[in-house]
Amino acid sequence: MSEMSLNNEIRELFAEQTQNWALAKKNISDLQLVEQKIFTFSENTKTVVQHNPARIVSSAAKVDTKSIAERPCFLCAKNRPAEQKAIDYNGKYDISVNPFPIMPYHTTIIGKTHTAQSILPYINDMFAIAKDMDDFVILYNGPQCGASAPDHLHFQGIEKGHLPLEAELVAQKKTAKQQTLANGQTVFHLQNYLRSCVVMQGTDDTKLAESFRLLYNEWKGVGTTTEPRMNIFCWHENGEWTFCIFPRQCHRPVEYFYAENGFMTSPGAIDMAGVLILPRKEDFERIDAPTIAHIFKQMSQDASEPKVSVGIMNAKEIFFCLNGKFRTHEGEIFCGEQKAIFDNGKIFFNGTTRNEIYFFPLEDGTSFDLKDVTIGINFHWERKENQRFTGNLRLLPENDGISAINILPVDDYLKCVISSEMSASADEELLKAHAVISRSWLLANMRNPQAESAQTEFASREKIIKWYERNAHKHFDVCADDHCQRYQGITKANTAAAVVAIEKTHGEVLMSEGKICDARFSKSCGGASETFENCWAETSLPYLQKVNDTKESVQDVDLSDEANARKWILDSPKAFCNTNDKKILAKVLNNFDQETTDFYRWKVVYTKQELSKLIAEKSGIDFGEIIDLIPQKRGVSGRITELKIVGEKRTLIVGKELEIRKWLSPSHLYSSAFVVEKSGEKFTLFGAGWGHGVGLCQIGAAVMSEQGYKYDEILLHYYKNANLKKIY
DSSP: OOHHHHHHHHHHHHHHHHHHOHHHHHHHHHGGGOEEEEEEEETTEEEEEEEOGGGHHHHTOOOSHHHHHHSOOTTSGGGSOTTOOOEEETTTEEEEEOSSOSSTTOEEEEESSOOOOOSGGGHHHHHHHHHHTTTEEEEEEOTTTTOSOTTSOEEEEEETTOOHHHHHHHHHGGGOEEEEOTTSOEEEEOOSOSSOOEEEEESOHHHHHHHHHHHHHHHTTSSOSSSOOEEEEEEEETTEEEEEEEEBSOSSOGGGGOSSSOOOOOOOHHHHTTEEEEOSHHHHHHOOHHHHHHHHHHHBOOOSSOEEEEEEEEESEEEEEEEEEEEOTTSOEEEEEEEEEEETTEEEETTEEESOEEEEESSTTOEEEEEEEEESTTSTTOEEEEEEEESEEEEEEETTEEEEEEEEEHHHHHHHHHHHHSOTTSOHHHHHHHHHHHHHHHHHHHTOGGGOOSEEEEEOSSEEEEEEOSOOOSSSSEESSTTSOOOOTTSSOOOHHHHHHHHHTTTEEEEETTEEOOOOEESBOTTBOBOGGGTSSSOOOTTSOOOBSSSSOOOOOOTTSHHHHHHHHHSOOOOTTOOOOHHHHHHHSOTTGGGOOOOSEEEEEEEHHHHHHHHHHHHOOOOOSEEEEEEEEEOTTSOEEEEEEEESSOEEEEESHHHHHHHTSSSOOSOSOEEEEEETTEEEEEEEOBSOOBSEEHHHHHHHHHTTOOHHHHHHHHSTTOEEEEOO
16 A cells, blocks of 8 residues: 555545535535634744534543443444445554544544553554555544543544644744753754644654653653543654654643633644634634633643652641642642542542542642651651642552652752752752752653662571662652652742752753763762662662762772771761861751761660660561671672671571661661671660762762862762763
8 A cells, every 4th residue: 555545545535425424524514614713822823713513522522431431432333323434554443534523634543443542552553654644644632631532542634734733843943942862862842832742753763652652651640540641743744754742731621611601622632733622602702812821721731841740648638738729630629728538549538539639730839738748757857747839739549548749840849859958058069969960860760660679678597688779659750758859849948049050950960871870869978989789789880889089089998898997987087078067067958967966977876785676676586685796798888788687596697788777776877887896785886977878978069069169070079980961
């Protein structure tokens, strides 16, 4: 089948159907009577408003799960009108005339089997169809944003030249904002546009499909338990595909649900491409530019930078306050004090039981409060506080409670992370360095979802080796506590310096070997940083290697050697992070972090009785009285990765570093870089540093900043074999 022959077959099908199918004949003929008016929003942005009474069938369609289940599928061949004919396409699809057209030669491309509407498994089919139907623009409506048959796979085709998107894309491409994906491919975003649109172009459909999957994974989970809400367009011309994605925030605007003075509009792909369909005459006559802008603002999910979903808390009851008007996907509007209760796997809210609730603000800058959020979970500074957030709020039943999830742009998240992880009054170069590593760590993990592992454990009678990764999260990207990155919303004020640091590093990440760096960091390395594999999975990362935290050229000492480690820990060698300067510490530490005064070197003293009781409680193992603690393996920073615990009843080796720290403290021991001295009935642990010690040392970086180092110098000091790159 040649490309032209398929185009011609479609036109012949239309000629036949307009003669022999009365419904198609009438509605196609009525397109000549359709009224239109044009609203111009900028030089390259316009919206065509179309009064199309026949589209009432689609605009008013009930697309909830119950209604879909109760009606026969009108796309299945057995349920289609006898007059409706189709062209077989590769044995997988039927190409037919759309009986409720918006434009001339409006086709429906129907999957032959009754398969739910889903784009990811069929993205290559869309490219193939666009190439073979190259007189047409092929479009896809997601199951939650425009598909009137979300239970049956289908695409649609519109003859080229009718959509404002086509011309606007050409006009805006020169000034569009570019973004580099993890696979090196470049995509661009239309700017000064009513809707957010991501555009890919290329001659290699395999690379385009790979790029789409990267964006799909990045958007997945931002407000939906199914696929990301989106409308898609694809066309093929001169050997090149153009692929346009409109990420969506919701299906229908709040105006759709108004009992009075509402608008019967249910935007799908064609609406997002610039043709707003209004089936009711009264709506067409009174629509105006501000209403159009408000409708599209609600529909569109800004994709000019990535979004992150943050798990804030999980509780049986969630008390929260909406500080302004928020709406749900069902068109309800709420503000003020609210309460949601976990009810047998669902959420009881506002008098009804729901599977989940998604709130997003109707005005920019509107915030919400969450009450009694626990911070510092299992750490010595654990406490509850009320917190304030911007962005969207999702409530989801999870783990016998309700998870409260905040969804917001990455840079807005980073402003809060910097303010929460350290004092936002820190030097600009330090804030810029932290902005880059926080962005790098976040995007590296968001874009590699296949590497998710909450914890890994090797256990035997003689040994327990366990490490913890950040991805213990199924329905959000990161949590808000130290397990991921400390995030407390706008509770901690974002200073002008923090905002400037984010803006000046916008889109910058650390890269190594063509990949975004998983940029780990800790409070104090104690003079030498640790390697990735000694704290987590047995994978050596070229940018997370041992760094001596000093500007002097010093002889490298093998701190994995027990004698060398003992001497080094009991000493206090020069290092950037070897400081007690309160001025510097105040720049990098929040008030409750400053409750701890010893960072570089510290000691903890236990009696035998205290230590025996503590280890029994934390490990769940009865060792009897503890006789000895003997390091078995140390990492390159002197941190113990395997520790032998000798008890009267049992002897066992435990690792890695965090598990050791958990067993030897009511919360977390500062680090596992310690030596043990026994004296009578006492065990004294002399230690170095605070945290795992991998990557950037926050206190060391603060000192470097104070000494005049620039953010790139700070970063490349701690992350060897890495470089800076702007990716959006």
